[in-house]
Amino acid sequence: MPAIGGVYDGEVVRPLEPVNAPPNVNVVVVFVEEGAGQVPDRDIMQYFGRLKDSPAFQGDSVELQRKWRDEWE
Numbered sequence: 001m002p003a004i005g006g007v008y009d010g011e012v013v014r015p016l017e018p019v020n021a022p023p024n025v026n027v028v029v030v031f032v033e034e035g036a037g038q039v040p041d042r043d044i045m046q047y048f049g050r051l052k053d054s055p056a057f058q059g060d061s062v063e064l065q066r067k068w069r070d071e072w073e
Helices: 061-070
Strands: 006-008 013-015
Touching: none
Parallel strands: none
Antiparallel strands: 006 013
8 A cells, every 4th residue: 555645734635746546546544743753863772781680581591582482372
């Protein structure tokens, strides 16, 4: 399903680029606030090593992986 941007002027939704679609095709319009979904810039390195002392990751790594994998069976 292709997605295109557009502008709503209060009455009509106007696409920002040409639309190539067959006639009588169903269309879904999603209104998004300007700037919505943008993630502020952060240094990923601030998260490095945060989980190393977590109880969930203590013990034999192979056994932990088997246990987690077997939870799905």
